[in-house]
Amino acid sequence: MLDQVSYGAQLTRLAASRGDDTAIVLAAGDGRETRVAWRELEARANQVARLLAEVGVGQDDLVAIALPSSLEHVITTFAAWKLGGVVLPMRHDLPPWERDRLLSLASARALVADWQDPPAGTISTSVLAHAVALRASVLPDRIPKWSHVLATSGSTGHPKLIARPTAGVVAADASVAVVTGGDDDQTFLGMSPLYHANGWQGAAGALVGGHRCVLMARFDAAAAVDLIRRHQVTTVIAVPTMLLRIVRLPTVSKDDFVSVRRAVLGGAPLPEWVARAWLELVPPERCLFAYGSSEGLGLVVATGEEWLERPGTTGRPANCDLRIQDADGKVVPAGTIGEIFLRSHNPGPPFVYLGAATPAPTADGFRTVGDLGWVDEDGYLFIADRRQDMIVTGGANVFPAEVEAALSEHPSIADQVVIGLPDDEWGHRVHAIVAPVRPGPTPSEAELRAFCKDRLAPYKVPKSFELIDQLPRSDAGKLNRGLLARQRVEAD
Numbered sequence: 001m002l003d004q005v006s007y008g009a010q011l012t013r014l015a016a017s018r019g020d021d022t023a024i025v026l027a028a029g030d031g032r033e034t035r036v037a038w039r040e041l042e043a044r045a046n047q048v049a050r051l052l053a054e055v056g057v058g059q060d061d062l063v064a065i066a067l068p069s070s071l072e073h074v075i076t077t078f079a080a081w082k083l084g085g086v087v088l089p090m091r092h093d094l095p096p097w098e099r100d101r102l103l104s105l106a107s108a109r110a111l112v113a114d115w116q117d118p119p120a121g122t123i124s125t126s127v128l129a130h131a132v133a134l135r136a137s138v139l140p141d142r143i144p145k146w147s148h149v150l151a152t153s154g155s156t157g158h159p160k161l162i163a164r165p166t167a168g169v170v171a172a173d174a175s176v177a178v179v180t181g182g183d184d185d186q187t188f189l190g191m192s193p194l195y196h197a198n199g200w201q202g203a204a205g206a207l208v209g210g211h212r213c214v215l216m217a218r219f220d221a222a223a224a225v226d227l228i229r230r231h232q233v234t235t236v237i238a239v240p241t242m243l244l245r246i247v248r249l250p251t252v253s254k255d256d257f258v259s260v261r262r263a264v265l266g267g268a269p270l271p272e273w274v275a276r277a278w279l280e281l282v283p284p285e286r287c288l289f290a291y292g293s294s295e296g297l298g299l300v301v302a303t304g305e306e307w308l309e310r311p312g313t314t315g316r317p318a319n320c321d322l323r324i325q326d327a328d329g330k331v332v333p334a335g336t337i338g339e340i341f342l343r344s345h346n347p348g349p350p351f352v353y354l355g356a357a358t359p360a361p362t363a364d365g366f367r368t369v370g371d372l373g374w375v376d377e378d379g380y381l382f383i384a385d386r387r388q389d390m391i392v393t394g395g396a397n398v399f400p401a402e403v404e405a406a407l408s409e410h411p412s413i414a415d416q417v418v419i420g421l422p423d424d425e426w427g428h429r430v431h432a433i434v435a436p437v438r439p440g441p442t443p444s445e446a447e448l449r450a451f452c453k454d455r456l457a458p459y460k461v462p463k464s465f466e467l468i469d470q471l472p473r474s475d476a477g478k479l480n481r482g483l484l485a486r487q488r489v490e491a492d
Contacts, residue, residue, distance in 0.1 A: 084142025239395025
């Protein structure tokens with residue numbers, strides 16, 4: 001077996017070879033920047049690792065990190081890896097009931113967060129700061145069985161954790177090379193928050209690979225363009241909402257992106273006009289359209305040049321096999337919409353769900369996460385929908401059942417349904433259709449929004465509300481969500 005280098009040992013190596021070179025630039029929302037050198041990142045990670053060890057974190061223990069994008073988030077990630085721990089990045093702004101439901105699945109040995117009403121034993125950033133008094137010397141090397149797990153929700157809105165049984169070791173990964181464009185020296189811009197799969201995997205992956213990371217504490221389109229220009233950023237990964245906001249800047253031009261060698265455009269279906277605008281800003285051969293999943297079933301990619309030949313495609317498989325099946329499990333011909341199935345070329349066990357049943361593969365090893373799409377005659381994939389009822393808004397997944405459950409708690413609402421409607425900025429917006437209790441008071445839109453904010457993460461709160469007398473349910477109590485959405489699009 002080849003010598004395996006753990007993520008913790010990799011940081012030690014980088015600190016020894018890069019020393020005082022910059023590893024991270026944290027760009028605060030007020031324009032201030034904080035730089036951390038490789039040597040400092042190594043020392044602080046070792047100190048925080050000793051603090052985590054004092055509360056019992058050891059080999060393969062889960063460390064949940066619910067912090068905004070910050071130096072503390074990155075340092076704690078490497079500290080957990082130093083101990084052979086598994087990292088769970090979490091949203092820091094979840095309502096307590098949703099937070100606690102997720103934590104009940106995690107069985108975390110340590111929780112790092114700055115919540116106002118934290119669970120017992122939570123480590124705050126002020127406590128992390130005391131780690132500077134601890135030794136910064138190298139710890140015994142440990143390799144976790146999983147480098148991380150990611151939090152998501154199921155089709156019914158119930159949370160689950162996705163574990164990809166990949167040990168925390170530095171290894172050649174074809175998908176990483178495809179996305180970044182190579183292993184040469186790079187500067188990565190982290191625009192997505194660190195609780196988002198794109199943000200966390202992009203930033204952590206860049207640092208493990210020895211690349212400098214410019215990390216935004218909070219996304220702002222104008223600030224992102226300024227950072228790209230000033231720091232000569234080479235690699236960007238952005239979801240459609242970010243891409244749209246950037247191209248809508250009045251002064252943005254291709255001169256701002258001359259340093260960019262790879263722009264990864266993904267996270268959700270991208271409006272064609274936004275894609276074309278980006279291909280004017282960044283040369284098509286430097287752009288990559290990508291489709292994948294947190295489950296790691298495989299990666300489908302297209303260069304900007306391929307996209308221009310087949311507008312709307314997400315490309316062909318890069319490290320997997322691809323086919324489209326109907327509801328009966330039969331492979332459908334080119335041009336027919338069906339469920340997307342992938343079979344990874346990477347060896348090792350597949351993903352597992354914690355908190356939900358892990359779907360079984362087909363007899364020949366193909367798996368699906370329920371997304372719909374079609375392929376053309378040349379095998380290029382086109383996405384039809386990201387699960388039938390799921391709403392992708394700003395690159396984040398929202399499941400209607402979860403929002404409907406929150407609305408159902410309102411005493412003045414008799415019935416409710418949540419759908420996704422096309423939106424120029426968000427891709428799709430969460431739209432709630434509600435029927436008030438009759439007789440009784442009719443709740444205002446402001447009241448409903450405030451009610452939802454108390455129960456849902458911000459991105460799940462409906463951006464628009466519609467009050468009607470009665471929802472068109474069938475005798476079986478079912479609704480045709482697609483029809484409801486089409487009626488509203490056609491009437492707009």
